[in-house]
Amino acid sequence: MTMRKGLSEEILNAYVDGGLTSDERGAVEAHLALHPETAARARAWAAQSEALHRAFDSVLDEPHTLRVQGRARVAAVPFFWRNVAALAATLVAGVAIGFVAHDYWTPSPGTTRASIARQALLAHAAYAPEIRHPVEVSGREEQHLVAWLSKRLDAPLKAPSLVQSGYQLLGGRLLPASSGAPAADQASPVALLMYENAQGKRLSLLVRREIPNTDTAFRFTQEGRTSVFYWVDGPFGYALVGDVAKDDLAVLARVVYQQLNP
């Protein structure tokens, strides 16, 4: 190794990273003794590596929930897309929140019915893009899920099967009562069931207590590419939401309705 004017950066790096033989180290140190600026550079580089360990070694001991085969279902969605989707969802939720807030401040006849659609849009925007925690209780525990939600909504709930249409029950979660809900049911929480097809497309079915009504007509609304069909049936109001075309969602909504009224 020759050291005429200065050390090559390769050698200085190797010195810092412990990649030199003891002879080489001696030669480098002799050089550094005569060149304080280079010596300071080498010390700074070495200090960085120590600082990196101080800053990040604690991650090694952190508990985590990552598993090799833990998430095969959503493996097709690359992580950056998920972040983009999450951002989009935040924007959509922002719009939806604006909507709900507007509704809340300027109540007018007729908007109460549609509030279930808005709540469904909001919930779908918030939870459908969730990768790790789209639901609180998995669809694999369907019995438990249905029993739990029925108890909290204080009426027997059913989780319709959309398997024939290609959607599996992913699970469900409980949401707080909506400010736009009918006054009589302010206190009653809201159930959200989520379904997913093989392409990872998700549907949300929001179920909440409604004032019983003989009108079970399907109604439709849309926010961007997200469609909602909603209706009242017995003690519950239902809203089926998804980023699917109106006609496709209509078919799915019919399936849901028929399952609930065999």
Add this chain to the structure above:
Amino acid sequence: MGQGRSVPSGFTVEQLQAQIPRMRRYARALTGSREAADDLVQDALERAWTKRALWRPDSNLRAWLFAVMHNVFINGIKRARPMASLDALNEEGNVDPVAPSASAETGASLREMRDALGQLPVEQRQVVLLVGLEQFTYAEAAEVLEIPIGTVMSRLSRGRDRLRQLLDEGSGHSGLRRVK
């Protein structure tokens, strides 16, 4: 996937699982966020498991896994920002020469380090972390990043000088920024 044992697998789930802590440490330092890091590692684990037949049993499993993770990371950047990635990935241009005067030997706090890493160009950050934190050899780092070893060396020197400068600025050594 799905073929189970008919796929010749060079490593076991347990071997893969054992690498998770170090993958998480690198990903955390690389992305600066626990959530983004864990998403990255999770994707890399799944991809590695799917592609496990491609791993050569005589090669370094950890370097191979980090290479898989690197590809997931880079694909994410490219897809999320097709234009910006050109800047982000085009290293050499935007690095200020470092005046080797101020001392960076004072211990940087976690926050100072994270802030400084965040300002380091991503391809320099990768090399500095692979070598300085994960203790890969230069040859292994070249394999992980799929770049020539000479490029590893130049990015390492530039990255270390830049990080030194950023840490100095962050801890108030630059004089100009000092307000306390």
